[in-house]
Amino acid sequence: MNTKFPPLSEREQTVLKAVVHIYITTAEPVGSRTVVKRLGLNLSPATIRNVMSDLEEMGYLTQVHTSSGRVPTDIGYKYYVNYLMKVQELTLAEREHIKKELTKKMDTADQILRQTSHLLALASHQAGLAELPAENAAVIRRIELVPLLERQVAILIVDSFGCVHTSSVVLDNTVSPQLLESLSKFLNESLYNVSIDNIHSTVRDSLKKFFDERRKLVELALKILTQVEPPTNQMFLDGTNNLFDQPEFQEPTKVRSIIGIMEDPSPLVKALRESLANLESQQRTVLIGSETMMNNINEFGVIASPYRLEEKGYPAGFIGILGPKRMPYERLSSIVDYTAGMVGKMLSRLWR
Amino acid sequence: MNTKFPPLSEREQTVLKAVVHIYITTAEPVGSRTVVKRLGLNLSPATIRNVMSDLEEMGYLTQVHTSSGRVPTDIGYKYYVNYLMKVQELTLAEREHIKKELTKKMDTADQILRQTSHLLALASHQAGLAELPAENAAVIRRIELVPLLERQVAILIVDSFGCVHTSSVVLDNTVSPQLLESLSKFLNESLYNVSIDNIHSTVRDSLKKFFDERRKLVELALKILTQVEPPTNQMFLDGTNNLFDQPEFQEPTKVRSIIGIMEDPSPLVKALRESLANLESQQRTVLIGSETMMNNINEFGVIASPYRLEEKGYPAGFIGILGPKRMPYERLSSIVDYTAGMVGKMLSRLWR
DNA sequence: GTTAGCATTCGACCTTAGTGAGTGCTAAAA
DNA sequence: TTTTAGCACTCACTAAGGTCGAATGCTAAC
Numbered sequence: 001m002n003t004k005f006p007p008l009s010e011r012e013q014t015v016l017k018a019v020v021h022i023y024i025t026t027a028e029p030v031g032s033r034t035v036v037k038r039l040g041l042n043l044s045p046a047t048i049r050n051v052m053s054d055l056e057e058m059g060y061l062t063q064v065h066t067s068s069g070r071v072p073t074d075i076g077y078k079y080y081v082n083y084l085m086k087v088q089e090l091t092l093a094e095r096e097h098i099k100k101e102l103t104k105k106m107d108t109a110d111q112i113l114r115q116t117s118h119l120l121a122l123a124s125h126q127a128g129l130a131e132l133p134a135e136n137a138a139v140i141r142r143i144e145l146v147p148l149l150e151r152q153v154a155i156l157i158v159d160s161f162g163c164v165h166t167s168s169v170v171l172d173n174t175v176s177p178q179l180l181e182s183l184s185k186f187l188n189e190s191l192y193n194v195s196i197d198n199i200h201s202t203v204r205d206s207l208k209k210f211f212d213e214r215r216k217l218v219e220l221a222l223k224i225l226t227q228v229e230p231p232t233n234q235m236f237l238d239g240t241n242n243l244f245d246q247p248e249f250q251e252p253t254k255v256r257s258i259i260g261i262m263e264d265p266s267p268l269v270k271a272l273r274e275s276l277a278n279l280e281s282q283q284r285t286v287l288i289g290s291e292t293m294m295n296n297i298n299e300f301g302v303i304a305s306p307y308r309l310e311e312k313g314y315p316a317g318f319i320g321i322l323g324p325k326r327m328p329y330e331r332l333s334s335i336v337d338y339t340a341g342m343v344g345k346m347l348s349r350l351w352r
Numbered sequence: 353m354n355t356k357f358p359p360l361s362e363r364e365q366t367v368l369k370a371v372v373h374i375y376i377t378t379a380e381p382v383g384s385r386t387v388v389k390r391l392g393l394n395l396s397p398a399t400i401r402n403v404m405s406d407l408e409e410m411g412y413l414t415q416v417h418t419s420s421g422r423v424p425t426d427i428g429y430k431y432y433v434n435y436l437m438k439v440q441e442l443t444l445a446e447r448e449h450i451k452k453e454l455t456k457k458m459d460t461a462d463q464i465l466r467q468t469s470h471l472l473a474l475a476s477h478q479a480g481l482a483e484l485p486a487e488n489a490a491v492i493r494r495i496e497l498v499p500l501l502e503r504q505v506a507i508l509i510v511d512s513f514g515c516v517h518t519s520s521v522v523l524d525n526t527v528s529p530q531l532l533e534s535l536s537k538f539l540n541e542s543l544y545n546v547s548i549d550n551i552h553s554t555v556r557d558s559l560k561k562f563f564d565e566r567r568k569l570v571e572l573a574l575k576i577l578t579q580v581e582p583p584t585n586q587m588f589l590d591g592t593n594n595l596f597d598q599p600e601f602q603e604p605t606k607v608r609s610i611i612g613i614m615e616d617p618s619p620l621v622k623a624l625r626e627s628l629a630n631l632e633s634q635q636r637t638v639l640i641g642s643e644t645m646m647n648n649i650n651e652f653g654v655i656a657s658p659y660r661l662e663e664k665g666y667p668a669g670f671i672g673i674l675g676p677k678r679m680p681y682e683r684l685s686s687i688v689d690y691t692a693g694m695v696g697k698m699l700s701r702l703w704r
Numbered sequence: 705g706t707t708a709g710c711a712t713t714c715g716a717c718c719t720t721a722g723t724g725a726g727t728g729c730t731a732a733a734a
Numbered sequence: 735t736t737t738t739a740g741c742a743c744t745c746a747c748t749a750a751g752g753t754c755g756a757a758t759g760c761t762a763a764c
Contacts, residue, residue: 031726044738049727067727067744107504107520142498146510152459154516156508158498164506164518168459241611244604252596255607259593262614383757396707401758419713419758 005079006058013084014039015051016060020072020080024326027247029069074289074325077301081286081329088330090338098123098335102342109133109161112346114236116319120339121239124332126323129304131235131269133161133347135196137309137316143191145184145224147177155228159196160351169227175220183224186217235265237322246324248299257297261322267293268322272304276318284337288325301325303332305340310348319343357431358410365436366391367403368412372424372432376678379599381421426641426677429653433638433681440682442690450475450687454694461485461513464698466588468671472691473591476684478675481656483587483621485513485699487549489661489668495543497536497576499529507580511548512703521579527572535576538569587617589674598676600651609649613674619645620674624656628670636689640677653677655684657692662700671695 008016018038022030032045032052041048052070055061060076063069072080090098101119106112113130120128138159146154151174157165208218243249243258261268271293275285284305289298304320319340321332360368370390374382384397384404393400404422407413412428415421424432442450453471458464465482472480490511498506503526509517560570595601595610613620623645627637636657641650656672671692673684 029726033726045726046728046738046740047736050737053728063727065745067725068746069726105522107522144496144498144508146494146496146508152514154510154514156496156498156516156518158506162504162506162520164508166508166516166518168514170457170459241608241615244608244611250604252602252607255604256593256596259596263593381757385757397757398707398709398759399705402706405759415758417714419756420715421757 005075005082008055008058008060008079012051012055015048016055016072016076017080017084019052019055019061019070020076020084023071024328027326029064029071031069034069072325074291074298077288077325078286081288085330085333087333087337090334094123094335095338098339098342102339102346106346107162107350109138109163109347109350112343112350113317113319114238116339116343117236117238120319120321120335121242123335123339124321124323125239125242125245126321126327126332127237127239127243128319129235129237129265129302129322130319130343131317132163133309133316137312138163138196140191140194140196143184143187145180145187147175147180151175153180153224155224157196157228161347162350165196167228169224171223179217179220183217183220187221235269237262237265243323246326248324248326254297254299257294257299260295267295268302272302272318272320276304276306276315284333284340286329286333299324301327301329303327303329303336305336307340307344307347309344309351311351316344316347357427357434360407360410360412360431364403364407367400368407368424368428369432369436371404371407371413371422372428372436375423376680379678381416381423383421386421424677426643426650429640429677430638433640437682437685439685439689442686446475446687447690450691450694454691454698458698459514459702461490461515461699461702464695464702465669465671466590468691468695469588469590472671472673472687473594475687475691476673476675477591477594477597478673478679478684479589479591479595480671481587481589481617481654481674482671482695483669484515485661485668487547489664490515490548492543492546492548495536495539497532497539499527499532503527505532505576507576509548509580513699514702517548519580521576523575531569531572535569535572538566539573587621589614589617595675598678600676600678606649606651609646609651612647619647620654624654624670624672628656628658628667636685636692638681638685651676653679653681655679655681655688657688659692659696659699661696661703663703668696668699 015035018035019030022034022038032048035048035052036043036045052061055076056063056070059073060079061070062073064071098119102112102115104115106115109132113132117128117130120126120130122128138161140157141160142156142158144156144158146156151171152168153171153175154166154168159165240258240262244255249255249258271287271291272285275287275291279285284303286301286303288301292298292300292302294300300322301324302320302322304318306315306318308314309316319336321327321336323332367387370387371382374386374390384400387400387404388395388397404413407428408415408422411425412431413422414425414428416423450471453467454464456467458467461484465484469480469482472478472482474480490513492509493512494508494510496508496510498508503523505521505523505527507519507521511517592610592614596607601607601610623639623643624637627639627643631637636655638653638655640653644650644652644654646652652674653676654672654674656670658667658670660666661668671688673679673688675684
């Protein structure tokens, strides 16, 4: 969303903030009287009505029908999140809880991020999501070639997070165990510390220089490696059932959309990646409504933060919370931020 | 369900069959007039009314409210499935289609059964389910121990289906690569062809006899193996979104129950296993309503058939179709049967 | 055993009226 | 110029009443 935000007076900001707050908790259109009460202002509802009317004209609020209360638009939420929201610090207890859950004994990035998505769902009462570290953050630690049948070979790649990638390859002709063993040795020597991402490109290059002396081995290696499917970047999604508690997801069509995400979260992932990439500070991002790219369902909001490995400065992946647009962003933002920090730490500890 | 089926006259059977048929296609309570039309009988609706009233008294039919048409009860369905239904042969085209989809190049049991659940969902327009072969049908083919950190070891077990089970183990103290290598060799020798199911018991026994001569190795092996978590028997579930098209699953509470199954299908799996085990012929089974054990939602029906490996006579797992009770059992049963046969064949071909 | 006839039941659907929360607008007050 | 009181108006929501039609159960006759 390349939105222009029309500038708001202080009063307009106050009212917008109040409307968002109230709507977030009640899920019902907000009327002028309610805003006055909430703000404890010495103004009449009529005054606020005028302000709200202005806000509607500017695109921050909308009415679900003539003469019902107002509801924030996507732009309204966005303005709120960008300029009005005051991130709520976590209590010590909350921080301790997250820390405790994430410092449980976990041996692989897999486990850590599954646990993270679970934790986020639990803490937020929304859906939690957690992406595995990008492949270019992981590096090959060990390769094993395991003969299954004569012409079938399983290839096991252990990365620096302790994740094991397996795939199975069928060759044109039989390969002797001896050859496999020396190939395995060869690959371990030449591919150690190479980014998994580049199995298909860099690896090729780094193998070439051996071409003359060990031609047969290299040819075999290339044959095998081209068949290895590049690992898809996985995302864990937990607590989707929390979403069904929200009034906006009662209708069957909305339900379908949730199922849709569970089955194929890639549009959401793509949108989040882009958003995080475009961010200068590469901090937290919030997508609202259509920005989430979820097959024409504009009812979702998502808060995401990247996590980093200490060794490497750049973000390795992200975690986040998915819920209705109408989410308590203030509290959830800090949960996401803090958790992202912890995840980075835990992964760094794992990374060897 | 340990049901007694009160015996039915021929006419009663005909009527029950008609009611089930009509209800399956219309999803609406069936009245006496409709039954008469459908059967093309030379009887008046009043006569059929009497029959239906009798069927209701016996527990085969029920009314959703006084003076609406009748709907089959769970027992009604059961009677239909057990005694009245005539399994509809598949057309050649349908058989070819299933065969084609299942003979695609697939290298692991994993892939085959995932594809099976997908195929079943597609062919039935319901949800398809497919259980991985029971662990006791699989046998260890290869064990690899891969050092990650000094005290951390990944253990990779390749079974006879080409499935790779991985787990990660942390030891009390450092183990040298040499020791690991010889342990790996040792395990491969002593555990080849041993059922995975018994990693914790049989393996222990079979290792004991080496205790004296290779004590250190055996101790280490036991230490590692006890930490290996026994693989959980997985089930693939595909096409749950088809269920949302059915009128009976529109309500939010029903939707939740579907999500519940997706998240934890184990009660259903357990119910199916028991049912299949109790069957003398060990052929197809059908569970209806409460039999499916799905958290108090009695709207589901499931048709399942076991598949067998040619080498081993007993069932290795099952596949099936999950849908509303109101399912076209006649057609779906034959799909399940035929597919189960094909799956068995494909797995046998894989099994080495 | 079967059927015609009939009163009855009950959900589905429509209309109607009433209620209440909320708005926009105007004119007066501050 | 800003704020406010007052008022007409809008519109979803609800309850009540009425009609319709699909079905039933029952009884008495065939």
